[in-house]
Amino acid sequence: MSVQPISSPTETVFLSMFLCQRCPAGTRTTKHSMGFCSLSNIAMADRHGEDSPYFAGWKAYDLNPYHPICNPTGIIQMGLAENQVGTDLLEEWLDKHSDIPSWKGTRTSFKEVALYQDYHGLAEFRKALASFMAEVRGGRVRINPDNIVLTAGATAGNEIITFCIADPGEALLVPTPYYPGFDRDLRWRTGVDIVPVKCYSSNNFEVTLPALERAYQEEINNKKSMKAILITNPSNPLGLTISPQTLTTILDFAAEKSIHVISDEVYAGTVFSSQPFTSILEIIQTSNRYDPETVHVVYSLSKDLGLPGFRIGAIFSSNPKIITASRRMSSFSLISSQTQVLLKCLLSDGGFIKRYLNTVKERLRRRHEEFVKGLKEIGIECLEGDSGLFSWVNLRKLLASGDWDSEMKLWIVILEDIGLNISPGRSFHCEEPGWFRVCFGNMSDDDMNVALGRIRLFLASRKHEEDTNLLPRPEAPLGVGGTCAACLVDAEQQAESLTS
Numbered sequence: 001m002s003v004q005p006i007s008s009p010t011e012t013v014f015l016s017m018f019l020c021q022r023c024p025a026g027t028r029t030t031k032h033s034m035g036f037c038s039l040s041n042i043a044m045a046d047r048h049g050e051d052s053p054y055f056a057g058w059k060a061y062d063l064n065p066y067h068p069i070c071n072p073t074g075i076i077q078m079g080l081a082e083n084q085v086g087t088d089l090l091e092e093w094l095d096k097h098s099d100i101p102s103w104k105g106t107r108t109s110f111k112e113v114a115l116y117q118d119y120h121g122l123a124e125f126r127k128a129l130a131s132f133m134a135e136v137r138g139g140r141v142r143i144n145p146d147n148i149v150l151t152a153g154a155t156a157g158n159e160i161i162t163f164c165i166a167d168p169g170e171a172l173l174v175p176t177p178y179y180p181g182f183d184r185d186l187r188w189r190t191g192v193d194i195v196p197v198k199c200y201s202s203n204n205f206e207v208t209l210p211a212l213e214r215a216y217q218e219e220i221n222n223k224k225s226m227k228a229i230l231i232t233n234p235s236n237p238l239g240l241t242i243s244p245q246t247l248t249t250i251l252d253f254a255a256e257k258s259i260h261v262i263s264d265e266v267y268a269g270t271v272f273s274s275q276p277f278t279s280i281l282e283i284i285q286t287s288n289r290y291d292p293e294t295v296h297v298v299y300s301l302s303k304d305l306g307l308p309g310f311r312i313g314a315i316f317s318s319n320p321k322i323i324t325a326s327r328r329m330s331s332f333s334l335i336s337s338q339t340q341v342l343l344k345c346l347l348s349d350g351g352f353i354k355r356y357l358n359t360v361k362e363r364l365r366r367r368h369e370e371f372v373k374g375l376k377e378i379g380i381e382c383l384e385g386d387s388g389l390f391s392w393v394n395l396r397k398l399l400a401s402g403d404w405d406s407e408m409k410l411w412i413v414i415l416e417d418i419g420l421n422i423s424p425g426r427s428f429h430c431e432e433p434g435w436f437r438v439c440f441g442n443m444s445d446d447d448m449n450v451a452l453g454r455i456r457l458f459l460a461s462r463k464h465e466e467d468t469n470l471l472p473r474p475e476a477p478l479g480v481g482g483t484c485a486a487c488l489v490d491a492e493q494q495a496e497s498l499t500s
């Protein structure tokens with residue numbers, strides 16, 4: 001067991017993930033010490049990937065969340081890819097349809113949702129989801145509801161499709177930088193390995209044939225069996241769609257190597273550029289060059305509809321064996337019937353869905369434009385994005401040196417001294433230090449402007465200050481600080497519930 005002292009508050013949060021409950025405070029272990037009743041290797045293995053700054057930043061935020069009135073010097077959460085720009089529209093719709101599901105009316109009987117559901121999900125919900133998925137893809141794809149397997153979010157969908165395609169020790173190719181959750185979802189319980197397809201800023205991190213060949217060959221030399229390539233389109237963290245040409249390159253490569261293609265399209269409805277989004281389904285359905293049974297899409301309503309708490313996901317595949325096996329596995333992660341009933345009604349309201357999608361895209365476009373412009377004004381460049389809830393920001397010039405250590409140090413300074421939780425590129429397996437993913441879809445315009453103001457102040461101070469670790473946190477504006485009405489109500493209610 002190696003023991004090291006712990007230093008800064010952020011490091012404490014980060015390292016607490018490795019703390020053994022039995023060891024004295026202030027020490028950490030690199031090996032889990034077991035008692036007499038041992039646990040499974042799968043549960044204890046560190047393949048879950050959650051020991052990264054991506055997740056540590058969320059914990060740091062939870063300990064000191066920003067609030068414009070109650071905690072104006074707190075941490076602003078810019079590390080969570082949440083779509084809150086259309087929440088008001090959903091609330092409006094729910095207000096108008098507060099009778100759904102109504103047990104008294106004829107619409108849905110209580111029994112229908114209270115008793116066991118068949119793991120195919122409610123047929124009407126699958127039908128509504130299929131037409132929503134087609135709508136988000138510009139109406140240019142055919143989605144047969146029978147080829148949809150419902151899962152509790154894309155997290156479960158990605159794990160299930162991996163379980164169906166690969167055995168422990170086999171591998172999936174995944175282009176970098178990629179969503180940190182994949183280390184958990186694709187690898188942890190499945191025992192499957194991720195082989196990175198290394199992409200670089202020189203061509204905007206585009207996937208190329210030589211990069212695919214290099215990754216594939218390396219793993220074949222290591223005697224690994226490669227089963228699939230998993231792409232994310234639009235990409236998290238790049239906030240960029242994959243071009244039809246690159247999709248064709250990927251499909252050709254996969255066909256030549258006889259491997260599957262999985263396309264995670266959870267951000268399909270966030271494309272805000274004038275160029276339409278091209279789903280991989282559009283390409284395989286308009287060409288007879290590819291075997292449709294080898295191409296699978298993972299989707300959810302977490303991002304496009306801003307409903308991550310509802311846990312609604314789906315696997316779409318034209319492969320009957322995959323559909324059957326996925327459906328069996330989905331028993332572990334079903335969506336509650338009540339959620340399906342509510343969402344069936346929402347998704348079947350064609351007029352609302354059109355308005356929602358158009359409004360959200362326009363709001364995201366504007367938010368993205370203002371954010372990128374704000375950064376540009378202070379000399380910070382972003383990758384030119386066209387989608388998503390975040391920007392891929394280049395902070396390389398702020399690194400003390402060009403290595404990973406300095407990226408980590410900058411992340412800690414930004415978290416602790418500026419009070420922004422953004423996510424360092426290393427946690428996305430980026431190959432070049434200095435890139436950060438910064439989310440803008442989970443906050444108000446005002447909060448984003450506060451965040452931009454903090455970055456501006458930080459850069460101005462850096463000009464005069466060599467030692468960035470000593471920078472003061474921006475002060476709360478005079479006269480501000482206290483408790484807002486909403487928090488007062490919360491606090492009073494909490495106090496009441498404690499005394500009652």
Ligand SMILES: Cc1ncc(COP(=O)(O)O)c(C=O)c1O
Pocket residue numbers: 081152153154155156179181232236264266299300301302303308312313
């Ligand atoms: C690319 C990608 N796939 C899957 C997920 C997980 O989505 P869900 O909340 O539907 O499980 C995320 C969440 O951030 C993501 O970015």
